[in-house]
Amino acid sequence: MMKSRIKIGMVCHGIRPMELISIDELEPNFTLKAGDVGLFMVTEIGKNKMIQTVSRSATLIPGDLIMGAFGNRYATNQFEGYIPDDLKGEFHMLGGAGVIGEVKSMHQRLDEIGPTKVELVGLYTDERGQISNTISQKEQKLIPFTGDLAKRTKVVLSLGSAMDSGKTTTAAFLINGLTKKGHTAAYIKLTGTAYPKDANLAFDLGACEAIDFSRYGYPSTYLVSEEKLLSLYETLLRDVLKKRPDYVIIEIADGILQRETKMLLKNPKFMSSIHQVVFSAGDSLSAVNGVQTLKSWGIQATALAGLFTASPLLVQEVRECLDENNDHSYLPILNLEQLSMGEFPDYLRTMQLLSA
Template sequence: MEKRIKKGMTCASVTFDQLISQENLAQNKPFKAGDVAIFEVLEIGKHAQIQSIGRNLTITPGDRIMGVFGARYATSQFEGYVPQTLQEEYHLLGGGGVVGIVASTHSKYEEEGPTRLKLIGMAARINGKVINTIEENAFKLRRFDGSSVSKTKVILSLGSAMDSGKTTTAAYLCHGLANKGIKSAYIKLTGTAYPKDKNLAYDLGACVAVDFTKYGYPSTYLSSEIELLNLYESLISDVLPHHPEYVVVEIADGLFQRETRMLLNNSIFMSSVHQVVFSAGDSLAALHGVQTLQRWGIMPSALSGIFTASPLLIREVKDFLLEELGLLYLPILNLEDLALGRWPLIQSKISQLQA
């Protein structure tokens, strides 16, 4: 009986005609981000499941999974890259089925490490060409020209780090807008494949929620600037048929991460942004984040994130904003504020509707 292949979300719809075994691959042939392969699970580490369309699939040693080669930047988990040569083993970098080689690991996962995989073969078409999810979706991408973005208002959700609260902030922004009768959409523009973020935003009120995986990207780490801009244009275009007044766009990781910094320092991209909400984990991150954004010519419309769970941290931030930066008023929004729409962007819109 042939073993069932468990597919990660990055390749859930992929079918293949043949497998090119590792023995038939050239030793110096580099893999590319988006290449699809079949792996055998050798040992379970951080990931004991892979996320497929609809649900998590439990994996055990001996299972065969279909995954996609990609890089990952995750300061709280793994740093990993697409291998440039054949390896004895490969690593599951993310629960969505992203595979590569771990370069560094957060200390909390050093003991268990990544889930280890053995390459069975590359998934290929009948002509022998390896299936690449990015290349096979490239024709769907729109060229960035700003035309789609001009038809809505973009709220950018940024964070000081991987776990600063920006996803929750983005989702609760959508929640607050929905509670005030204002339609919003959610886009995860950068990061590593995993549906949790867009699912949360949709569950909390976004009329539609999409991310970069729609165009075959297992992750956006190490993508070029034009790729990111084309993804932005395409994803905005995808949500426009739902007629959102606002589109909440989340960018993964912290301000100093490569793709985040690249986008925030792109004047054309930033000119398309209506408002910026910055999330931080503590008072120092909040204040330094505001200073960094100001140096880059960006003034956030509000602060949010994990630090807003502490009234004491909120007071620290307010005091410093006034004493050191001279900011008399910069809204600091906790989850209740976001969910109830108690923030200027919504309030001004409500006033316009009532006028």
């Protein structure tokens, strides 16, 4: 087996495995943890036809050897998957960066193709002889949450009604507009499943720094504790503040009802560190109901954006509904062109005048 031919998933970046051990060599009571690193053989190609390495996307074919890390995933338009209890049998690629687990459910559109299937060849050990783990090798670098760092910039949350509602694109075009207005803006993806596409888009559109949770070894943030999420937020914020950005755009994956997203939004200490909230939605009903749900949690959206803004009729529906409630009559609806032209800071000034 040639080590040079192993395709290493991005989630394992920086891992220096010492030895590969088989399942039979493990302790009888061994239990997998998020971040445990293994060598896998691809047995069947499904949804993931490539694996994202540090430098590029590498094509997969049956028989390929890949290095990946076990993790959980919550993705309403793709897979729900978990770290397996049994090390034997068939596993699945939950994410293109090399996140491995067992699929519990999937979106109906994936029923025919299914996930890419893999078999575990063995687990890697580290220099201490322990199972190599992406999280344990980096989480000691996390700092406790205080909320103080957010006072050095303006933190803007990019939230969405659901997966693929447009929040990533909103965040990136917001950054583009801010840079055109002479501001500096950094991007952080705080929750989700490891993959570089979102951070890359933000960087391409002008972010002075664009990073995500995988920097500290997390294959995903699904089922991570609230305390760890807050520490991750503080640490990632510390990292981007080295660039001294005027704004930091934080994207939280999936919709506002998802576990980690809802957990953060209902945390008073986290929300007290947030300057503004931009809410993206896929249609008019989710836009209106999303604003109302956030308000019921004590959160006032600053602007609406997302996929629905591509349709003038949907925008009209939302505006008519919001105008019926004087509390939301001022709420701006920004399409991608308006975000990219830098209109968001102008609305911030308007909001401040209205609240003065």
